[in-house]
Amino acid sequence: MISQAQDPVERDESADAQQEWEREIDAMLDAGALDGNAAQFAQPRGADLMRRIDALESWHAARSSHGVWQYSRALDGAPHPIASIRDEAGAAARGVNFASQDYLSLASHPAILEAAERALHDAGPHSAGSAVLLGNTEYSLRLERALASLLATSHITLFPTGWGAAFGAITALVQPGDHIVIDQFAHASLRQGASASRANVVVNRHLDVAHVRELLGAIRSRDSDNGILVVTEGLFSMDSDSPDLPALQVLCHEYGATLLVDVAHDLGALGPGGSGAIGNQGMLGKIDIxxxxxxxxxxxxxxxxxxxxxSVKRHLQLFAGPHMFSNALSPVQAAVILECIGIIQSNEGDDLRADLLRNVTLMRELLAGQGLHCMGEPSAIVPVLIGDEQVSRLVGKLLFRQSVFVNQVEFPGVPLGASRLRLQLMANHNSQQVKRGAQVIGEAVARAQDALAAAQARHPTRKAQQFGTR
Ligand SMILES: Cc1ncc(COP(=O)(O)O)c(C=O)c1O
Incomplete structure (x- = not known):
């Protein structure tokens, strides 16, 4: 039982902590650590190409020295639900990890580790060539067949990264004079591929099929000679939502366009047998690309x-730069992916997807119960909309202190003013970890919002720091 005499001491301690927190916030505001956004530094101008980017460095210094630079953290060890993390400035913490991408927790599965070891001893650590030369291995050839079967299709072209697959496919298939209709929230690899293709690019409102129809109609009314690629994702990586794939594919047929769907986040983790959004929507084997x-x-x-x-495979073989001019997947990578496909298609895969969904559902319920807005639909990605970048930077700092790791995302990952926490859940999280994560996140958001409102009241005329080029 707490004695009467202890009360004032406890109050003093919490008053001290509150004052310390206010001092911390004021110091951050003075340094401009919460001001600015990456858009200000994206297109530097001036004759000296190296000097003109110095302003970014001073913005980084202001943020990093106050623990609100969220990029380039490192794991000490594997991406498990409990992990040790080090931030860029060297601060270390061990806690619950919602910041790694290993949706079915296969990276720690004994069969996967064994497959990697076997391939390493069998075929060595690297592929020793582009896939177009002698970079293919027995593992990559088997992987092509297994993936074709998972997707109920016939021709697979492998790339060393997902980024290369997106960029390579678009730049190889689309020519200047062609058209691209791309969802406004498509991943950077798709948008950068679209820009690099030098096609005419138009952006459709997110998931808006009627808008796609309008854009296709406008293009075809003036150009029946050139190709059109419609680009979308099976599950949007920052929004956790899916387009109406049957409707888009029908539209593409109607207007003589080709549909490309990026399934980076849903294949394996969602849908019957891990078939992703495409399987969920009954479109296996029916999407163009x-x-x-x-x-x-x-x-x-x-x-x-x-x-x-x-023909698409043949064309990509010769004209998709990241396929032809980059070393192929290593045999270890190919063996790991192959083994993962086996698990994903098995009963164990069904169980892992059920575990993942249970964690996701619990997390979304607990966050929503605290008044937070979880965007999109249940998937391994749980985006928690914050909006204001200052609030989300403070939340990120508090979460790191409390040993709950999430990715705090702001421009250029998402539009300005739409910052969010992106949680990525795994099958192997347990309910205690999810409950602790949700509680700490709820408290951190409330604390950050209160702190900024109080700071605003203390300094009503404060002006944001500008970080101009030196
Ligand atoms: C939707 C989407 N497509 C493609 C990629 C690129 O994949 P990778 O990081 O494996 O190169 C990502 C990665 O973040 C993604 O989210």
Missing amino acids: VMGAFSKTFSSNGGFVATASR
Whole structure:
């Protein structure tokens, strides 16, 4: 029982902690650690190409010295639900990890580790060539067949990264004069591929099929000679939502366009037998071009393009830069992905997806119960909308202190003013970890919002720091 005499001491301690926290916030505001955004530094101008980017360095210094630079953290060890993390400035913490991409927890599965070891001893650590030269191995050839069967299609082109698959597919298939209709929230690899293709690019409102129809109609009313690629994702990586794939595919047929769907985040982790959003929507084997990354569910770097068209595979072989001019997937990577596909298609895969969904459902319920807005639909990605970048930077700092790790995302990952916490759940999280994560996140958001409102009241005329070029 707490004695009467202890009360004032406890109050003093919490008053001290509150004052210390206010001092910390004021110091951050003075240094401009919460001001600015990456958009200000994206297109530097001036004759000296190296000096003109100095302003970014001073912005980084202000943020990093106050523990609100969220990028380039490192894991000490494997990406498990409990992990040790080090931030860029060297601060270390061990806690609950919602910041790694290993949706079915296959990276720590004994069969996967054994497959990696076997391939390492069998075939060595690297592929020793581009896939177009002598970079293929027995493992990569088997992987092509297994992936074709998972996707109910016939031709697979492998890439060393998912980024390369997206960029390579678009730049190889689309020519200047062609058209691209791309969802406004498509991943950077797709958008950068679209820009690099020098096609005419138009952006459709997120998931808006009627808008896609309008854009396709406008393009075809003036150009029946050139190709059109419609680009979307099976599950959007920052929003956790899916487009109406049957409707988009029908539209593409109607307007003589081709549909490309990036399934990086859903293949393996969602859908019957791990068939992703495409399987969920009854579209297996019916999408023109499917591309994806192995880096979220298949425990490996790497990417692919899957089609029923031999010509597409042949064309990518010669004209997709990251396929031809980059070393192929290593045999270890190919063996790991192959083993993952086996698990994903088995009963064990069903169980792992059920575990993942249980964690996701609990996390979304607990966060929503604290008034937080979880965007999109249940998937391994749980995006928690914060909006204001200052609040989300403070939340990120508090979470790191409390040993709950999430990715705090702001521009250029998402639009300005739409910052969010992106949690990525795994099958092997347990309910205690999910409950602790949800509680700490709820408290951190409330604390950050209160602190900034109080700081605003203390300094009503404060002006944001500008970080101009030196
Ligand atoms: C939707 C989407 N496509 C492609 C990629 C690129 O994949 P990778 O990181 O494996 O190269 C990512 C990765 O973040 C992604 O989220």
